[in-house]
Amino acid sequence: MSQPYGGGPVLSEMPGITRAAQVMLGVIALAHVIIAGMYGYALSKWDETMAEAGITGDSEAEAFADLGKGVVVFFLGLAAVFAVLGLVLVLQYAKGGNSVRVCSIVYGSFAIVSGIFTIAAYGIGLVVMIIAILLIVFSAKRATADWFRRPRY
Template sequence: MSYPNQNPYGQPQGPQPGYGYPQQQPSPYGAFPGGGMMPGAPAPYPTVMPGGVKAARVMLFVLAGLNLIGLVGAVALLGSVSKASKNTSEYASSDSIMAMNFGKGLLIAAIVLIVIFTGAAITLGVQFANGGSGVRVGAIIFGVANTLISLMTFPIGLVHTALGVMIIIFVSKDDGTAWFNRPRY
């Protein structure tokens, strides 16, 4: 039996069960026409560490390694200055002795600063995987302090300056903010 005005190779006429528009899945971001996110709705939280955050983490570990190399050099220099100050003649001027003592004090301060920055870089880098917004703020503060101190030793500290600025940028981006503000269950 054939029905008039019906093409067996065309689209079916009228509503058919199981045919028509595909069923839309409910959106986890709220009902908005088109199935997308509502304007102004917060971005979904990432489940994998974004590339910029991974890069900032690697830069923290690189800075820690460079600091360890600098620590070895500073300790060796302190040893040589101490040895030189012990080998001074008894006829040396008080200005040269005072300069050596000032140099030793400056090197000791630099060693303490290097140890603090190395420990902070390693601690922050390790905490990137599970840390919250405090780790993000700590990384930004570390980047600023690292940049400011490395500017004092500009030609030598150029790598530290560049890495400090890049850490600040990568951690402050939107994907970095979303990573550190994600819910941890």
């Protein structure tokens, strides 16, 4: 499209590649909700599992069990925070600036790391890693950059 005046045409509709990145971001956020739920379930069964394993009465064994419980609580909190951050980014795609695109790339990088930690959880970690890589690629595309740098009147 050629114009006799400066500047390019203003994008009025989100490009398909950008919409795909937004959907992938939502899928990763949903996966983090599922991961947080799995950690919550593991935490709810923790004391019962430790009692079945015979880790009661010995203070040193209980200290190690409590340490493991603390690690699960940490990962639960981390997954919940990632889910909330992903939701916030998804909601900012329509009206956000270039910082939303940059945050999506960083979020995808952290999602790869969280996918590595949850790779044993029914394969959900592998799915998160693949989608996160695609999120990074789609967020780094020129069409996505143009969408987030468009003028807003």
